[in-house]
Amino acid sequence: MNMLAEMLLTEPAPVAIWVVLMLLTLPALVVLASPHGVRNPRLALIETVTFLRKREERREQERARRRQEAAQAVRYAEEIQVAADQAGYAVQRWQGHWEAAAEQVDATWQAWQDAEARWARSQATAAFGTPFTAQNPAEYADRERFLHRAVHAAADRGELPADAVADALSGRGGWDARLHPVEQELALHRASRAHLQSLHRDAVAAERAAWHDAQLARRSRDSLRREATIAEARAAVARHLLPPATTAEPEGIRRSALAGAA
Template identity: 40%
Template structure:
């Protein structure tokens, strides 16, 4: 019993020294917190943010994925720009085609007006013999073939010429046959001009859509290459944030009664 008591009494000074050292450390820590409260906030807040932020490996993986996405979008933007350039070239070519078709139609219309005026003049009298009718038929077929090879008549119109239908009469005078031929050429060129105009409109719409797509991909590629600003917010309220002087003043000042705002009079008081 005395041996156990003596051993306990020997440990008492050592335990008292340990408790005294712990008490001194606690007093120093409290004094430091009272003197420098911002030190505790910045250190603890920084450690919490570091613990909550993604690791370096995850950040590197995200950066690689972002670069890969930016490269893919840039490649798609280049292809879209090439497509838009090709569509624009096709649209310009369609415009030239429309202009050429319109000029050809105007020339055919002028020929019709000129021949229509010529048919009002008296024609020389010719004997209506089988040989004369054969010559007129050969003349009509040859003139229609020449117009077809110049792409002034369609295949359907040429077929009507040789079948002698839809107004094609080989017994007419050559002047009248020429007028019928010129009118058919005018109608064909008019239809070709309208078709060319429809193709030009379709090419214009396709070029516009391609330009919009290229512009959108170009903006997306630029946005992918520029990193978005990351705002680091405090993970815990009141930790790591420096209190503003206004906040300190508000915290120290008592609650003040709010003043009643002045009421504006006249038209300015009514919101538009």
């Protein structure tokens, strides 16, 4: 090792002096390297300083652009995570809707089957015929009251639609107060069976729609979670370009957004 190298390694002051001298002589070297600079060194020096200033400005613009892109990446990662969290809550709600719809399917199925059993018993009873009763105004009035009470009670239990009461009172919709109570009961159970079967079909359709919506919500949640993972990976690479105060801002946005969703 020669004396110059040993001095540079052991004494930092000479190294700093050499660096300063090189920086100070750089413009002069640039000027002397150009024939135009030799003829007009002052103009060449101005052009050199202008060139260096513009290059530094371009570098600063590039750094600003990268910081802006990094801030956008971090903000997007936080926002897409909020969307993924909200999609998770939506899945829970749609799951609850589907479970309630499935319970309604079971309930309407059981009610329909009970109505089927009542109708079958009424058919068996009607097969023996109806007993003879005197056909007079008092008998007809009793039959009418029996029909109205039976239809009203069935509507209250949900075995008939609400408008069946008005139909029975006015004699519409196949309700005939002149029939024997056995025949009226058979007509009542037939109408109840048809109504509860219709309710079951509607419940099945609603359950299928709720299941479809729940599946759509799950797919949306899973897609947002994947996007959030990718966005977070990109943001992790870009966060070192931002000051700590900038990286903390999107988290506040996320907390306020979650509070609004709740």
